[in-house]
Amino acid sequence: MYLKMTTNEQRHQSTSFPFSTMTSHLLLFGLLVAGCSLAFASDPSPLQDFCVADQNSRVFVNGLVCKEARLVQADDFFYSGLQLMGNTSNAVGSAVTPVTVAELPGLNTLGISMARIDFAPQGINPPHTHPRATEILTVMEGRILVGFVTSNPENRLITKLLQKGDVFVFPKGLIHFQKNVGNGYAVAIAALSSQNPGVITIANAVFGSNPDIAADILAKAFQVDVNVVNQIQSKF
Ligand SMILES: *[C@@H]1O[C@H](CO)[C@@H](O)[C@H](O)[C@H]1NC(C)=O
Numbered sequence: 001m002y003l004k005m006t007t008n009e010q011r012h013q014s015t016s017f018p019f020s021t022m023t024s025h026l027l028l029f030g031l032l033v034a035g036c037s038l039a040f041a042s043d044p045s046p047l048q049d050f051c052v053a054d055q056n057s058r059v060f061v062n063g064l065v066c067k068e069a070r071l072v073q074a075d076d077f078f079y080s081g082l083q084l085m086g087n088t089s090n091a092v093g094s095a096v097t098p099v100t101v102a103e104l105p106g107l108n109t110l111g112i113s114m115a116r117i118d119f120a121p122q123g124i125n126p127p128h129t130h131p132r133a134t135e136i137l138t139v140m141e142g143r144i145l146v147g148f149v150t151s152n153p154e155n156r157l158i159t160k161l162l163q164k165g166d167v168f169v170f171p172k173g174l175i176h177f178q179k180n181v182g183n184g185y186a187v188a189i190a191a192l193s194s195q196n197p198g199v200i201t202i203a204n205a206v207f208g209s210n211p212d213i214a215a216d217i218l219a220k221a222f223q224v225d226v227n228v229v230n231q232i233q234s235k236f
Pocket residue numbers: 087088089090
């Protein structure tokens with residue numbers, strides 16, 4: 001009896017929207033429609049069950065050419081090695097072990113990939129962006145401070161301290177970073193919404209491009225003396 005009353009009450013509520021609820025539903029619908037056109041900005045949907053990358057092909061398309069389906073094996077969909085810790089003995093104290101289409105050819109056309117990230121104590125994964133993917137990160141071990149910055153003109157920093165088991169998402173294209181704030185090693189697993197997310201590490205791209213961006217351009221952009229730019233460029 002009580003259950004039945006609850007059900008009637010719910011039905012009543014769902015058939016008499018206050019105006020503000022209807023407005024918000026219309027807004028949501030509008031956003032969904034807008035989202036349909038944005039969907040083309042991610043990896044395209046597959047046109048067959050799979051398209052294992054033929055890494056020997058000399059033909060270049062948007063993605064990689066499919067290996068002949070009858071030659072495909074279970075190992076084409078397989079990768080082994082994420083149990084191994086990356087070597088974090090470097091200037092930033094972190095190591096990324098990627099599992100993209102380059103390492104796992106079965107990912108071709110599937111719009112997904114992953115990575116293991118190891119951090120030495122106080123190590124960082126420096127500010128970077130993935131031009132083709134949103135990233136969702138899970139902390140497996142340790143405490144990791146994460147953050148991303150929104151686009152111009154706000155450039156708002158959105159940051160959070162994560163514990164083991166916590167999950168955080170970095171929206172596509174935005175500059176983000178991670179830091180191990182614990183005293184031991186930290187490990188995270190990232191999933192990315194592209195078979196080939198790409199990485200642009202900000203410091204390397206700006207101060208370590210090949211050839212260099214002219215120092216006077218960077219001096220003006222960063223509002224510092226040319227000597228400061230030369231000093232930073234010498235590190236990358
Ligand atoms: C880790 O990398 C450092 C620097 O490149 C290197 O000297 C060291 O031998 C590497 N350690 C292992 C275990 O591979």
